[in-house]
Amino acid sequence: MTTKSFDILIIGGGIMGSAAAYYLMEKEPHLKLAVIERDPTYARSSTTLSAANVRVQFSLAENVKISQYAIAVLERFEETMAIEEEKPRIHFRQEGNLFLVNETGQAAARKALVMQQGLGCQADWWSPEKIKKQYPLYHTEGLSGGTFGPKDGHFDAHAVLMAYKAKARSLNAQFINDEVSRIKVDKNRAIGLELAQLGPLAAPCIINCAGAWATEIAITAGVTLPVMPVKRQVFVLDTAVKADGPLPLTILPSGLYFRSETGGLLLLGKSMDEDPAGFSFTWDDKRFMEILWPELAEFVPAFDRLKLVRGWAGLYAVNTLDGNAIVGEWPEMKGLYLANGFSGHGLQQAPAVGRYLSELILNQPITLDLSIFGPERILTNRPLSEDGLV
Numbered sequence: 001m002t003t004k005s006f007d008i009l010i011i012g013g014g015i016m017g018s019a020a021a022y023y024l025m026e027k028e029p030h031l032k033l034a035v036i037e038r039d040p041t042y043a044r045s046s047t048t049l050s051a052a053n054v055r056v057q058f059s060l061a062e063n064v065k066i067s068q069y070a071i072a073v074l075e076r077f078e079e080t081m082a083i084e085e086e087k088p089r090i091h092f093r094q095e096g097n098l099f100l101v102n103e104t105g106q107a108a109a110r111k112a113l114v115m116q117q118g119l120g121c122q123a124d125w126w127s128p129e130k131i132k133k134q135y136p137l138y139h140t141e142g143l144s145g146g147t148f149g150p151k152d153g154h155f156d157a158h159a160v161l162m163a164y165k166a167k168a169r170s171l172n173a174q175f176i177n178d179e180v181s182r183i184k185v186d187k188n189r190a191i192g193l194e195l196a197q198l199g200p201l202a203a204p205c206i207i208n209c210a211g212a213w214a215t216e217i218a219i220t221a222g223v224t225l226p227v228m229p230v231k232r233q234v235f236v237l238d239t240a241v242k243a244d245g246p247l248p249l250t251i252l253p254s255g256l257y258f259r260s261e262t263g264g265l266l267l268l269g270k271s272m273d274e275d276p277a278g279f280s281f282t283w284d285d286k287r288f289m290e291i292l293w294p295e296l297a298e299f300v301p302a303f304d305r306l307k308l309v310r311g312w313a314g315l316y317a318v319n320t321l322d323g324n325a326i327v328g329e330w331p332e333m334k335g336l337y338l339a340n341g342f343s344g345h346g347l348q349q350a351p352a353v354g355r356y357l358s359e360l361i362l363n364q365p366i367t368l369d370l371s372i373f374g375p376e377r378i379l380t381n382r383p384l385s386e387d388g389l390v
């Protein structure tokens with residue numbers, strides 16, 4: 001039996017794999033490209049379990065630019081991603097992100113804000129009085145203020161994923177339902193994949209888009225990534241008292257976040273130091289009742305009466321080196337490209353990363369240079385912090 005050959009094989013068909021497939025096929029329609037996804041229901045993919053937020057409010061300029069592009073893409077998404085007359089409905093709601101800060105966080109927040117404004121972002125400093133005026137339910141005592149980005153917001157992550165996938169397929173990308181068991185290499189060159197059912201596939205270019213499972217599959221090529229799955233939990237609440245209008249994604253100095261969800265509900269979460277590493281998807285209502293609810297009710301006393309409607313757990317692919325994306329060709333393995341370690345903000349980074357990878361692989365002019373996220377820094381152990389200090 002002859003081995004099937006491709007130009008490009010992508011491991012994982014979540015938002016990264018599907019977006020990369022779309023941008024590649026859009027630029028080079030003759031490519032023979034396949035995306036290998038073991039679970040087309042995406043039940044455990046981070047993409048469909050995320051809070052689906054996009055924000056320009058980062059303190060590393062490249063992360064801000066990535067989100068500026070994402071917002072521009074999302075604003076036009078329903079038109080540009082239509083197939084024939086069929087438009088995807090992604091429910092992009094630009095209800096804003098409000099990062100609250102106390103004295104300790106004020107200088108850093110103001111510095112990041114100046115940088116964001118310098119890049120043309122709409123983002124402003126809000127005093128505690130302004131916050132109280134806009135959102136009277138909030139208890140602003142002890143806060144120095146906050147930064148508000150009116151263009152930030154949330155969207156239907158599943159719909160965006162399905163649209164990238166459908167559009168990539170309409171451009172002749174293949175989606176194969178199978179598990180990649182190994183990356184095949186010849187000395188220091190990637191040459192294909194071994195699939196659990198279909199067996200071997202050959203290609204000179206492989207992209208690892210396996211999300212929280214990226215490390216497991218990279219090691220089969222002898223590549224060790226500092227990427228670890230960490231469980232994060234989200235809760236959906238029905239509060240007795242409702243705000244007058246939508247609440248922005250509001251982030252407390254402690255990291256607790258909440259925002260309006262459709263149907264008059266509230267979505268809430270918090271990354272915690274004790275969040276376990278590993279592939280666990282169980283969620284814990286005790287965490288909500290004993291820790292998160294008291295914290296929420298202290299900030300919004302009106303939310304002391306509510307119903308916990310549901311919850312879920314998903315995985316962050318945490319880059320333990322520096323919490324930033326790892327994007328580019330692995331320096332010691334020709335043809336093995338990475339789009340990994342997004343650490344909680346990969347959904348909004350998929351358009352820019354997908355486009356960048358397509359330009360890099362096809363050797364085309366780079367629109368937004370993301371080489372700062374290159375994997376060389378792993379080998380040289382040079383972390384890239386959020387404010388760009390190395």
Ligand SMILES: Cc1cc2nc3c(=O)[nH]c(=O)nc-3n(C[C@H](O)[C@H](O)[C@H](O)COP(=O)(O)OP(=O)(O)OC[C@H]3O[C@@H](n4cnc5c(N)ncnc54)[C@H](O)[C@@H]3O)c2cc1C
Nearest residue numbers: 012014015016046047050051053180211314345346347348
């Ligand atoms: C609770 C939570 C909240 C989040 N909130 C946000 C947010 O507000 N904004 C934001 O931008 N990001 C957020 N994120 C992060 C975001 O969801 C991820 O960074 C992003 O979805 C990663 O996409 P991906 O395609 O890399 O991974 P995934 O969506 O996990 O896709 C990887 C795919 O690879 C497949 N796969 C893995 N191994 C194999 C194999 N060997 N063979 C075949 N298939 C394989 C998996 O089945 C999976 O479908 C959040 C994540 C969580 C868990």
